Amino acid sequence: MNNFEFRNPTKIIFGKGSIEKLKNEIPQDAKVLLLYGGGSIKKNGIYEQVTSALADVDIIEFGGIPANPEYAVLLKALKVIKEEKITYLLAVGGGSVIDGTKFLSAAALYEGDTPWDILSKSIRTEKAMPFGTVLTLPATGSEMNSGSVITRSETKEKLAMGGPGLFPIFSILDPQVITSIPTRQLANGLADSFTHVLEQYLTYSVGALLQDRFAESILQTLVEVAPKVMKDPTDYDAASNFMWSCTMALNGLIQQGVPSDWAVHAMGHELTALFGIDHARTLAVIAPSHYKYNFEAKKEKLAQYGERVWNITEGSIDDKAYAAIEKTVDFFHQLGIDTKLSDYTKDYEGTAEKIAQRFTDRGWLGLGEYKTLSPDKVEKIVKMAY
Amino acid sequence: MNNFEFRNPTKIIFGKGSIEKLKNEIPQDAKVLLLYGGGSIKKNGIYEQVTSALADVDIIEFGGIPANPEYAVLLKALKVIKEEKITYLLAVGGGSVIDGTKFLSAAALYEGDTPWDILSKSIRTEKAMPFGTVLTLPATGSEMNSGSVITRSETKEKLAMGGPGLFPIFSILDPQVITSIPTRQLANGLADSFTHVLEQYLTYSVGALLQDRFAESILQTLVEVAPKVMKDPTDYDAASNFMWSCTMALNGLIQQGVPSDWAVHAMGHELTALFGIDHARTLAVIAPSHYKYNFEAKKEKLAQYGERVWNITEGSIDDKAYAAIEKTVDFFHQLGIDTKLSDYTKDYEGTAEKIAQRFTDRGWLGLGEYKTLSPDKVEKIVKMAY
Numbered sequence: 001m002n003n004f005e006f007r008n009p010t011k012i013i014f015g016k017g018s019i020e021k022l023k024n025e026i027p028q029d030a031k032v033l034l035l036y037g038g039g040s041i042k043k044n045g046i047y048e049q050v051t052s053a054l055a056d057v058d059i060i061e062f063g064g065i066p067a068n069p070e071y072a073v074l075l076k077a078l079k080v081i082k083e084e085k086i087t088y089l090l091a092v093g094g095g096s097v098i099d100g101t102k103f104l105s106a107a108a109l110y111e112g113d114t115p116w117d118i119l120s121k122s123i124r125t126e127k128a129m130p131f132g133t134v135l136t137l138p139a140t141g142s143e144m145n146s147g148s149v150i151t152r153s154e155t156k157e158k159l160a161m162g163g164p165g166l167f168p169i170f171s172i173l174d175p176q177v178i179t180s181i182p183t184r185q186l187a188n189g190l191a192d193s194f195t196h197v198l199e200q201y202l203t204y205s206v207g208a209l210l211q212d213r214f215a216e217s218i219l220q221t222l223v224e225v226a227p228k229v230m231k232d233p234t235d236y237d238a239a240s241n242f243m244w245s246c247t248m249a250l251n252g253l254i255q256q257g258v259p260s261d262w263a264v265h266a267m268g269h270e271l272t273a274l275f276g277i278d279h280a281r282t283l284a285v286i287a288p289s290h291y292k293y294n295f296e297a298k299k300e301k302l303a304q305y306g307e308r309v310w311n312i313t314e315g316s317i318d319d320k321a322y323a324a325i326e327k328t329v330d331f332f333h334q335l336g337i338d339t340k341l342s343d344y345t346k347d348y349e350g351t352a353e354k355i356a357q358r359f360t361d362r363g364w365l366g367l368g369e370y371k372t373l374s375p376d377k378v379e380k381i382v383k384m385a386y
Numbered sequence: 387m388n389n390f391e392f393r394n395p396t397k398i399i400f401g402k403g404s405i406e407k408l409k410n411e412i413p414q415d416a417k418v419l420l421l422y423g424g425g426s427i428k429k430n431g432i433y434e435q436v437t438s439a440l441a442d443v444d445i446i447e448f449g450g451i452p453a454n455p456e457y458a459v460l461l462k463a464l465k466v467i468k469e470e471k472i473t474y475l476l477a478v479g480g481g482s483v484i485d486g487t488k489f490l491s492a493a494a495l496y497e498g499d500t501p502w503d504i505l506s507k508s509i510r511t512e513k514a515m516p517f518g519t520v521l522t523l524p525a526t527g528s529e530m531n532s533g534s535v536i537t538r539s540e541t542k543e544k545l546a547m548g549g550p551g552l553f554p555i556f557s558i559l560d561p562q563v564i565t566s567i568p569t570r571q572l573a574n575g576l577a578d579s580f581t582h583v584l585e586q587y588l589t590y591s592v593g594a595l596l597q598d599r600f601a602e603s604i605l606q607t608l609v610e611v612a613p614k615v616m617k618d619p620t621d622y623d624a625a626s627n628f629m630w631s632c633t634m635a636l637n638g639l640i641q642q643g644v645p646s647d648w649a650v651h652a653m654g655h656e657l658t659a660l661f662g663i664d665h666a667r668t669l670a671v672i673a674p675s676h677y678k679y680n681f682e683a684k685k686e687k688l689a690q691y692g693e694r695v696w697n698i699t700e701g702s703i704d705d706k707a708y709a710a711i712e713k714t715v716d717f718f719h720q721l722g723i724d725t726k727l728s729d730y731t732k733d734y735e736g737t738a739e740k741i742a743q744r745f746t747d748r749g750w751l752g753l754g755e756y757k758t759l760s761p762d763k764v765e766k767i768v769k770m771a772y
Contacts, residue, residue: 001401001561001622001623001626001627001630002401003400003401003403003404004398004400004401005397005398005399005400006397006398006400007395007396007397007398008394008395009394009395010393011391011392011393012390012391012392012393012642013391014389014390014391014392014642014643015388015390015643016389017389018389175387207623207626207627208626208627209607209610209611209623209627210603210604210607210627210630210631211630213602213603213606213607214603216599216603217596217599217603218596220599221595221596221599225595236387237387237593240387240593240594240643241387241593241594241595241596244387244596244597244643248596253639256398256400257400257626257630
């Protein structure tokens with residue numbers, strides 16, 4: 001097991017009817033900016049629950065944060081924060097709204113020239129404006145971690161930021177919110193959280209037995225509940241396991257003491273930036289090719305994954321490892337998610353070269369758990385995913 | 387899954403050589419009381435590592451905190467804290483030293499008549515003197531939770547306390563410390579952490595699939611590493627999994643959203659208070675009888691435990707459940723831990739009645755996950771454990 005440092009101070013308030021507990025979490029004297037996305041919260045009753053819980057608090061609203069939170073939109077929210085002397089942020093939404101709120105939390109206290117620096121210069125955020133979240137879409141885990149990914153469409157860039165100042169003070173997780181989520185987004189959430197675990201697990205063994213088993217526990221649970229969630233989002237047992245699994249998949253716990261990969265995300269982000277493909281679907285496009293291309297380096301762990309998560313008991317290590325990749329592809333397909341880039345765009349020629357060039361330009365010369373995945377290898381993997 | 391609220395802000399610093407990182411965690415201007423136990427840290431090099439890491443900090447020492455931290459001893463430490471105007475506590479030890487330090491952390495800021503109130507009146511500690519820990523004995527999980535158990539020998543009482551103010555600010559976990567732990571205490575640590583998980587898992591199902599799997603992951607890992615730890619404490623892989631499993635067994639995570647039992651601990655504490663039997667061994671004495679006595683209520687979960695942790699595949703639910711209890715007893719025996727009260731004392735007659743009477747006197751009329759385990763049932767369980 002590798003050495004690690006771990007701290008996650010976010011308070012989780014989980015369960016049926018938990019949105020009303022908002023009133024206990026935000027200081028009465030706060031001036032709150034309530035951030036949300038396309039406005040679905042005004043149709044599904046969540047907005048009503050939030051504002052009635054905060055009836056005694058001074059709130060201003062900022063809606064319209066898009067999927068893949070857009071820098072230009074966030075700059076408008078930042079202006080509101082400064083003009084209105086906001087002291088507390090409340091994200092009501094999924095990963096995009098929460099990630100956008102994290103950027104604002106950092107940018108509100110940032111003293112440099114332009115807040116884009118936080119992303120382009122990888123500035124770690126130690127101190128930020130306090131914020132809480134009401135999660136409306138289980139998927140990214142952003143509700144219990146300190147990371148954020150922001151998109152800037154004018155430059156087709158999608159960059160990450162983070163730091164210990166960016167943990168939500170609290171996050172409210174009411175699994176009942178999934179009853180109003182479109183099937184497409186439920187599938188995305190399942191695929192996204194599943195791939196989050198794979199990125200931290202499908203590397204090589206360092207003898208971290210407990211972390212491996214925790215990762216497998218999340219994967220097993222997602223496999224078990226996925227068909228139930230897709231069929232009947234009012235199944236509270238399935239919904240609550242889905243929601244908690246998404247949070248645990250990326251709250252830092254399972255990555256302690258083990259190598260992690262994240263190359264699937266690095267490549268996937270480019271497909272979103274270039275084609276606007278849903279984040280989760282880009283992962284489903286890249287992951288199978290990535291695991292096939294890096295088969296020799298990952299096959300021990302792939303075989304363990306096959307045995308423990310997919311109950312593959314027959315064959316050699318190679319057989320089990322290969323079967324595990326096939327099972328993963330089947331899982332995405334069962335969610336209704338296509339796994340080839342050509343399923344999403346006719347305009348895929350040249351994509352691999354373009355992504356390899358971007359990685360070269362950014363100095364990303366060695367991705368993955370061994371830091372050896374160079375741009376020429378990235379090019380091959382993306383081509384395999386056409 | 388039941389509703390829950392969860393927050394655990396303790397920073398974990400885990401791994402080889404991590405004690406030297408102490409210097410980054412304690413404020414330079416702190417006046418520190420370093421608390422420890424019988425003095426083994428002065429023989430095994432840990433004291434040297436701690437004091438050299440804190441060479442620039444003002445430190446006073448207080449040694450001699452006994453196993454089952456004794457109220458009378460702690461009152462002496464409390465006097466030092468007040469006289470010396472201590473601002474920060476550092477526990478270097480196992481669960482007893484850490485639990486004692488938690489009591490002191492609360493008592494140092496307590497404004498009532500006598501600090502015993504905190505225990506006898508179950509006063510929840512919201513604010514306490516900051517403290518960190520250097521763990522020298524994996525077992526209790528106290529390094530990453532906010533609970534503590536204190537013994538008062540003059541009244542033969544052993545009572546619990548807790549509250550959000552009692553999380554360590556940081557805990558340093560260097561698995562190499564186990565190389566100097568006597569086999570007997572390694573066995574205790576394994577049995578203690580194993581039983582902690584059972585208390586939060588062997589109840590009834592509420593459909594919390596992920597929590598169940600996390601609990602089983604810890605149990606599986608402890609079963610896997612136990613013989614290695616006992617045979618060769620220098621096996622770092624085994625030591626690190628053992629240490630991290632003990633922490634995860636009782637840091638609050640696996641008990642979120644599920645019922646928990648804790649009747650084994652309630653009864654076990656009395657055996658320590660009455661006979662001075664090691665805490666972990668009292669659990670091994672009580673647990674088998676408890677699970678047999680409550681067989682009907684617990685058999686579904688016992689069978690699941692048998693299947694997933696002990697690979698028991700044959701037979702009915704009843705068969706599997708019963709075999710799982712036998713496997714548990716075997717596990718304790720393999721650790722060299724006896725599982726009958728008569729193995730520890732010849733003076734056991736009347737113990738069951740005495741414990742039942744104490745529970746009655748304290749108003750503990752319904753223990754366990756259903757809160758239906760009345761003193762007369764406690765009496766029967768303890769008798770079964772003779």
